[in-house]
Amino acid sequence: MKASFISSLLFVVLVCSCTTAKYQSLVYTGDPYNDALENLKRAPQKDKVLWEYKLSVIALRKGLIEESKQHLDNALSLAGSIITNDKNARKARSLFSGESAKTFIGEPYERVMAYYYRGIIYWMQGELDNARACFRNAQIQDADAENKSYASDYVLLDYLDGFITTKLNGDGSMYYKRALESARLTKPPPYLTNANVMFFVEMGEGPKKFATGEYGQELRFSPGKSSAKKVLIKIGDKTIIAPAYDDLTYQATTRGGRVMDHIIGNKVVFKESTDTLGNAAVIGGAAVALTSKNNDVALGLIAAGLASKIIASATNPSADIRCWDNLPQYIGFGAAYLPPGQYSASVEFQNDSGETVKKLSQPIQILVPADGKDVVVFVSDSKN
Amino acid sequence: MKTLFTKFIQISALFVILLFAGCAISGVKNPSGVPVTEMKPDERGFVAGTGIESQDIVAVTDKMARSILGIPEIANAKNPPMIVLEPIENNTRFVINKDMFLTRIRAELNSKARGKVRFLARNNMAALERERALKQSGQVTSSSDPNIVEFKGADYFLTGKFEGQHTRTSAGVSDYILYTFQLINARTSEIVWEDSAEIKKQGLEDAVYR
Numbered sequence: 001m002k003a004s005f006i007s008s009l010l011f012v013v014l015v016c017s018c019t020t021a022k023y024q025s026l027v028y029t030g031d032p033y034n035d036a037l038e039n040l041k042r043a044p045q046k047d048k049v050l051w052e053y054k055l056s057v058i059a060l061r062k063g064l065i066e067e068s069k070q071h072l073d074n075a076l077s078l079a080g081s082i083i084t085n086d087k088n089a090r091k092a093r094s095l096f097s098g099e100s101a102k103t104f105i106g107e108p109y110e111r112v113m114a115y116y117y118r119g120i121i122y123w124m125q126g127e128l129d130n131a132r133a134c135f136r137n138a139q140i141q142d143a144d145a146e147n148k149s150y151a152s153d154y155v156l157l158d159y160l161d162g163f164i165t166t167k168l169n170g171d172g173s174m175y176y177k178r179a180l181e182s183a184r185l186t187k188p189p190p191y192l193t194n195a196n197v198m199f200f201v202e203m204g205e206g207p208k209k210f211a212t213g214e215y216g217q218e219l220r221f222s223p224g225k226s227s228a229k230k231v232l233i234k235i236g237d238k239t240i241i242a243p244a245y246d247d248l249t250y251q252a253t254t255r256g257g258r259v260m261d262h263i264i265g266n267k268v269v270f271k272e273s274t275d276t277l278g279n280a281a282v283i284g285g286a287a288v289a290l291t292s293k294n295n296d297v298a299l300g301l302i303a304a305g306l307a308s309k310i311i312a313s314a315t316n317p318s319a320d321i322r323c324w325d326n327l328p329q330y331i332g333f334g335a336a337y338l339p340p341g342q343y344s345a346s347v348e349f350q351n352d353s354g355e356t357v358k359k360l361s362q363p364i365q366i367l368v369p370a371d372g373k374d375v376v377v378f379v380s381d382s383k384n
Numbered sequence: 385m386k387t388l389f390t391k392f393i394q395i396s397a398l399f400v401i402l403l404f405a406g407c408a409i410s411g412v413k414n415p416s417g418v419p420v421t422e423m424k425p426d427e428r429g430f431v432a433g434t435g436i437e438s439q440d441i442v443a444v445t446d447k448m449a450r451s452i453l454g455i456p457e458i459a460n461a462k463n464p465p466m467i468v469l470e471p472i473e474n475n476t477r478f479v480i481n482k483d484m485f486l487t488r489i490r491a492e493l494n495s496k497a498r499g500k501v502r503f504l505a506r507n508n509m510a511a512l513e514r515e516r517a518l519k520q521s522g523q524v525t526s527s528s529d530p531n532i533v534e535f536k537g538a539d540y541f542l543t544g545k546f547e548g549q550h551t552r553t554s555a556g557v558s559d560y561i562l563y564t565f566q567l568i569n570a571r572t573s574e575i576v577w578e579d580s581a582e583i584k585k586q587g588l589e590d591a592v593y594r
Binding site: 084085122133 | 473477554
């Protein structure tokens with residue numbers, strides 16, 4: 001009897017235990033790109049996209065355009081698809097695995113940023129319509145927000161869509177109008193149709209994910225922070241202003257509830273119910289043992305109660321807090337016309353009061369070619 | 385002993401029933417997602433999107449190549465018309481390798497039309513001009529007078545435009561793409577041929593991504 005009881009318990013434990021892919025160990029040598037590259041190699045398959053995302057932006061900030069492009073293409077080949085019948089997704093839905101068992105493709109604001117960066121690279125490489133496709137695709141990622149007033153409301157994405165459409169001799173006015181309607185931080189200026197130098201700027205540290213609730217079941221975002229809200233690019237006596245148009249914390253926190261939150265909610269209910277049931281069965285069994293001589297029933301109830309508690313304990317309703325943690329808080333843009341030639345420029349970051357944040361200032365070189373192709377300059381106050 | 389074992393089994397069975405009854409995904413529509421579907425039947429893996437994929441390129445370019453061959457300007461031409469490929473304009477939300485469509489149409493026409501049309505290698509002009517300059521300077525041999533211009537001009541331009549209508553809601557993602565191609569008379573700017581293909585795809589991802 002004892003043997004069968006123990007083996008039953010073991011069976012329950014076996015069924016309930018989940019196998020979670022683990023990292024060998026993360027590498028931190030101080031070189032963010034090579035560390036992330038090594039961590040990408042070590043990461044389980046389900047986390048590869050996360051590391052590709054992180055690597056892409058580190059590479060872009062370092063000026064490693066081809067590497068950044070490759071990382072984004074690797075990530076978007078999966079994140080851009082429609083994932084169905086995936087075993088990791090099934091596991092994440094199951095009672096005994098947390099949400100992080102699923103293959104990471106990121107929350108919508110993270111996917112938006114992947115397409116946004118890819119669009120910048122397409123523009124750098126002279127493929128304007130593919131750049132526009134990326135900005136458009138980025139905006140679509142945000143289209144299914146619960147509250148429709150927050151759906152597809154990235155100012156910069158609409159603005160860039162219209163800008164490229166105008167540059168390609170189309171009518172970008174509809175997109176410009178939409179950008180104006182969504183603008184919360186700064187109203188974007190009308191398109192400078194002869195602009196040939198584009199400045200993509202980013203400022204601060206973006207939102208981070210954390211979980212609250214007794215079982216870590218509630219996905220939350222800690223707000224990002226930035227000491228700057230505007231970038232000035234000074235070339236001789238010319239100043240190009242690139243203000244922040246979008247706030248990633250705002251975007252991350254205005255999505256509304258997810259279907260996954262409903263699944264997690266059901267897991268919580270199940271966990272609590274089985275635990276309560278287990279308590280009742282164990283107490284009931286103890287009471288039967290004390291008040292009657294029917295030890296068989298008492299033992300049966302206690303065994304069932306313990307099994308129920310083990311199941312409750314193994315139920316995992318935790319939310320996924322894997323996070324693309326090197327995103328900026330603000331993204332902005334500026335455009336200018338510069339005649340062909342080599343320019344030395346200084347980049348100044350300004351805070352909300354218009355004061356320069358001196359530690360962030362940096363010099364840049366701009367080479368405007370004679371062939372008329374656009375120059376795309378990427379400016380960040382972060383190096384990681 | 386036997387009674388105890390029977391009771392244990394009964395109670396365990398009750399818990400198993402409760403386990404299934406308390407399934408965490410109850411109330412969620414299509415928890416496993418709905419595989420991507422499209423108007424044309426085709427084979428695809430589980431990683432698929434609603435964007436422009438290889439089967440679309442094949443279907444669209446096959447249709448266009450057949451269509452071009454049927455027009456009188458090509459079918460009845462005394463001399464094979466010279467065609468230059470002009471880049472396609474992508475106005476969808478999907479990144480594409482634009483050359484792939486025109487390259488495949490050209491390859492289809494070259495392999496199946498048996499000389500009814502000729503394409504000019506304008507993409508290779510830099511190399512061709514370099515070679516001509518070498519011949520003109522006498523650095524390499526030439527089978528004809530290198531000073532006579534023999535680069536041919538285009539009779540037609542073949543180009544296209546892709547337009548898209550995209551929707552993403554809680555019910556899924558829907559993408560409609562209209563592919564249009566044109567053959568433009570290089571002398572008169574007349575559009576002598578135009579054809580289109582439409583593909584619509586819809587899908588709903590796994591609930592864990594919604």
